[in-house]
Amino acid sequence: MLSIRGDTTTGPINSVMRRWSLVILILFALAIPVSAHPALYHYLEIDLLEPGEASVYVTFHAPELIEGVVTPEDDLYGREWLATRDDATLAGLVENADRFTGEVFAFRLAEREVTPDFAFPDFATIRRPPPGSVVPDGCFSGAAMLLYTRGETVLTIAFSSAAQKRLMLIINRPAAFPEVVDLEPGERYALVLPEAPIRGGVVRGLVAVLAGLIPILAVALIGWRRGLFLRKKNPTLAG
Amino acid sequence: MKSISGLFLVMLASGAPLHAQLPAGIQFEKGPLNSVTIERAGQRLVIYGGRDPGADQVLITHVRRDLTEFARLAAGNSGKVIAPVSVADFLDYPSAHWTAWWEKRFDYYDQQVTRLPISPLAVAHPVAGGDTLAGPGGLEFRVLETPGYTREGITYLLELEGKKIAFSGDLILAGGRVPDLYSFQDAIPEAKIGGYHGYGGRLGQLVRSLETLAAEKPDLIVPLRGDLITDPQGDIAELITRVRAIYANYLSTNALNWYFKEERLTAAGRLVLGPEAEVELMDYSEHVDLPDWCKHLGTTKLLLADDGAGFVLDCGGPGPLADLRKALAAGLVTRIEGIFVTHTHNDHSAAVVEAAKEFGCPVYAVAEVADVLENPGAWFLPGTSANAVEKVTVLADGEKLLWKNYEFTAHFFPGQMYNHGALLVERSDHTPVFFIGDSFSPSGIDDYCLMNRNLMREDTGFFLCFKKVRRLPEGSWLVNQHIPHLFRFTPARLDLIEQRYRERIELINALTPWDDPNYAIDERWAAFYPYGQTLGSGATGKLELRVWNHSVRDREIRVKLHLPPGVTTARSEAVLTLSAHRHGSMIFPLAIANDAEPGVKVITADLVSDDFDLKQWAEALVKIE
Structure with missing residues (x-):
């Protein structure tokens, strides 16, 4: 059985996961269904569209990621705020977003703690989301993928009591309305996962081929359209 | 019900005994907007504005278009305007704001009052808190940052003949009041609350500004509107008490507690109520x-x-x-x-x-x-x-x-x-x-x-x-x-919400000078319809002014339009009579000249009733194509 694990922080599998995340982000930048009025909730969305995979998206209301007190100004929480931030500010926001996810969300697959490795759009995309994007004004999103094995049937999401506002957890399954869970800070939710497939043999081979193709595909796409893709947590890697 | 207490009245200075408390050499003229004149060494300094042009210096405390037009009158073509540094660029080129506003007014969530200047007003000397400004005859004005009613508000402090006098604009009115409540809507960054959700968002700044002003121990405050403040410490304390009561009341039944929870709302509350204040929030139904x-x-x-x-x-x-x-x-x-x-x-x-x-x-x-x-x-x-x-x-x-x-x-x-x-x-x-x-x-x-x-x-x-x-x-x-x-x-919970809301009406009524608190919370009690319209050169159109008489008595309101170049009307003045609590409207025909310059133009209207005189109050946009 292929041991693609949900824990993506260490080990050789991590690079495969990053490539998966890259592909996910390409999709999510165009499709993440987050409602407007982003200031009211934190948003966490989990797609369970393929057995064995949980795609995780978190949407950040960017001005709330700023440390310390900012001076009131026009459009402080509006659509132009992100567009007018400089690179250093955006780098700080991305760094804070990444830290925020680690501080506010805790994920556990069965008995195993997992730490999603969130990837973020590059600065140009954060400033001006591409046409068709539904990321709300003043927001940007991070995405990660958790892979789980056949024995792991529940993903527990713990929402920190220090989160300062509620969480709208949205779970998407094939051919079903989104399941919406409204969590208070300090609450947790046990998400029942679809049974993962038995991975091995042919599946393992397909995954290996796909993993090899992804970098080529990504490079081609980046050449096609700079600005849509990922900025990892280290902003110096930005394209 | 209360009377407007003269705070917006068209009153002349003659016979007003409070003025005698000003040092000799300071002339005070009370009106819809107060005017202060100091003449020394052949120079004339004016604070706020005035009807006589040619002042050598004109000091303004903040930016609202009634004030800047008043200052323009006094400055004439040669006077030097002194204004807060944060608004100097805006005053140089306000048309940039209005041109952008044509689009920005949509999807707008900053919720700042729009009664901003339309015409440029050159600022000769921008000032900020801590500055000292030289006036005529060796006078010195110290500048304090006093935001609250506006983001940019400043106060000028003058010591003359043993008295310390503060010119604080709209920061505080006599009796511990402010002109309205809606002007305080703003983001509360300390609590991560945006402008749209920021009821009384600058009340915390108001409290700090008032405390700063109180620490200066002024003998007299000369506000932009209404009576002189002869008991600064008493009126400041009264105003702080009032806004704290309103904000505590607001938080106690606020829907945002569902979303933002105790930590953020307590942070917001303590900015106004004090750092150790207990903030009452309603639990969940x-x-x-x-x-x-x-x-x-x-x-x-x-x-x-x-x-x-x-x-x-x-x-x-x-x-x-x-x-x-x-x-x-x-x-x-x-x-x-x-x-x-x-x-x-x-x-x-x-x-x-x-x-x-x-x-x-x-x-x-x-x-x-x-x-x-x-x-x-x-x-x-x-x-x-x-x-x-x-x-x-x-x-x-x-x-x-x-x-x-x-x-x-x-x-x-x-x-x-x-x-x-x-x-x-x-x-x-x-x-x-x-x-x-x-x-x-x-x-x-x-x-x-x-x-x-x-x-x-x-x-x-x-x-x-x-x-x-x-x-x-x-x-x-x-x-x-x-x-x-x-x-x-539950019925009991609904009773509590309603009771608190009723109490807030009385608190707001005491906070502001109007004869009905709805004028203090409803920025658009007099508003043009359509707010924005596009007309081609040579075209005709119309503009309706919709007015809601919130008072519990009949009102006659006289309206005078101010039109930009290239726009004319057959009727620039009209009178609207409204029964108590009723709304009504009047229609003004518009004509665009064939050679009118394209662009976004702003039409404003003065509103005058028996106890208020509001210059360039309502506004409408006309985009000429």
Whole structure:
């Protein structure tokens, strides 16, 4: 059985996961269904569209990621705020977003703690989301993928009591309305996962081929359209 | 009821004994806007403005267009205007603001008062807190940063003949009052609350500014409007007490506690109430999951009929619209047969036009919502989407609509905003559910944005909503579009909310000089319709001024238009007589000259009644093409 694990922080599998995340982000930048009025909730969305995979998206209301007190100004929480931030500010926001996810969300697959490795759009995309994007004004999103094995049937999401506002957890399954869970800070939710497939043999081979193709595909796409893709947590890697 | 106490009165200085307390050499003229003149060594310094042109220096404390026009009169062509540094660039080139405002007024959530200057006013000497300004004859003015009523507010301190005098603009009025409450709407970054949710967002700054001013121990404060303040310490203390009472009252029944929780709201509260203050918040009312026939898709609620058809409440953006498409594609709903729009904020309405076209379904709303949907550019309200809906079927207040296994009853429901409706949904297998848009949450009322026009009157606003909720069948549930729950208040909880709201009316009444507190919370009690319109050169059009007399007495209001070059009217002055609590309007024809310069132009109107004289109060935009 292929041991693609949900824990993506260490080990050789991590690079495969990053490539998966890259592909996910390409999709999510165009499709993440987050409602407007982003200031009211934190948003966490989990797609369970393929057995064995949980795609995780978190949407950040960017001005709330700023440390310390900012001076009131026009459009402080509006659509132009992100567009007018400089690179250093955006780098700080991305760094804070990444830290925020680690501080506010805790994920556990069965008995195993997992730490999603969130990837973020590059600065140009954060400033001006591409046409068709539904990321709300003043927001940007991070995405990660958790892979789980056949024995792991529940993903527990713990929402920190220090989160300062509620969480709208949205779970998407094939051919079903989104399941919406409204969590208070300090609450947790046990998400029942679809049974993962038995991975091995042919599946393992397909995954290996796909993993090899992804970098080529990504490079081609980046050449096609700079600005849509990922900025990892280290902003110096930005394209 | 109270009188306006002279704070906005057209009064002349003669015979006013308080003026005698000013040192000799300071001339004070009381009017709609007060004027101070100091002449020394052949130089004339004016504070605020005045009718005599040619002053050598004119000091202004903040930026509102009545003040800047008053200053312009005094400055004439050669006077030097001294103004807060943060607004100097704006005053140099205000047309840049208005040109951008043509677009920016849509989807707008900053909620700042729009009575800004239209014409440039060159600032010779921008000043900031800590500066010292040299006046004529060796006078020295110290500058204090005193934001609150405006972001940029400053105070000039002058010591003369053993007296310390503060010129503080609109920071405080005599008797411990302020001109209105809506001007304090702003973001509260310390609590991570945006301008739209920032009721009294600058009250914390006001308190700090007042404390700063009190520490200077002025003998006298000369405000921009109304009487001199001869007991600065007493009036400052009174004002701080009043705003703290209002803010504590507001927080105690606030809907945001559902979303933002205790930590943020306590942080906001302590900025006004004090660093150790206990902040009272309402706990949550009973709430349960939505029934299976109601789906939560962002700010959209989808009602499912037994035969698989769907009826939508609100469609605010591409996210919910995408969800609806996916549901249709997956066969989870067979078709969408109608859209009811609860209110006009863009997160509830921006995608309605696209959804209605795509699904081929009618759009329903109450009249107060329908016109904003069809003519969004004619209104200036928070978060108005520019996406006009071609046709809205207006449902009267109380009108029923039978759909599948449902009975709907439309309601005018001026809660979160005046242009707001609600839909009572009844089906035989469930307790009635009242979809109230964004008007309540399990922790209270959505009254955090004054620009939404939450009128505090027994016959409308939240009081009307309270009445409608009380009349619901026993056990009925409420639904907020943002919240995936049914919830309901006990009668005792509703009593508490209503009692607190009633108390707040009295607190606001004491805070401001108006004879009815609704003038203090309703920025748009006098507003042009359409707010924005496009006219070609040589074209004609019309402009309607809609006025709501909030007073409990009849009013005669004289109106005078100020027109930009290239725009004329056959009638630039008119009189409107309104009965108590009634609204009315007057129409002005407009003509655009053939050689009118293209661009965004601003029309304003003076409003004069027996006890107020408001210069360039209301505004409208005309884009000449």
